[in-house]
Amino acid sequence: MATGTLTLSDAKQGQKLMVVKTIGEEITMQALRFGISQGAELTVEKSIKGGPVIVVRNHLEIAIGRALAEAIEVEYV
Numbered sequence: 001m002a003t004g005t006l007t008l009s010d011a012k013q014g015q016k017l018m019v020v021k022t023i024g025e026e027i028t029m030q031a032l033r034f035g036i037s038q039g040a041e042l043t044v045e046k047s048i049k050g051g052p053v054i055v056v057r058n059h060l061e062i063a064i065g066r067a068l069a070e071a072i073e074v075e076y077v
Helices: 025-033 066-070
Strands: 005-007 016-022 041-047 053-057 060-064 072-076
Touching: 016 025, 025 066, 066 072
Parallel strands: none
Antiparallel strands: 005 072, 016 041, 016 072, 041 053, 053 060
16 A cells, blocks of 8 residues: 555545555456546545445445455545
């Protein structure tokens, strides 16, 4: 992980983030199905401990499973 980045699973409610990269081809394909790719801006709506991370992208709430969120690197916007 690059300096200044964290994974989506580490993000807290209300944080505005930009996707830096996804780890692995399968993860990238799953993220693309949600409309999430490198450079996408997200806002964390809620992070449920041990559960999904709920983000908002283009006025759409998306629940991202914890395993997928752990493989998405983001940085603060």
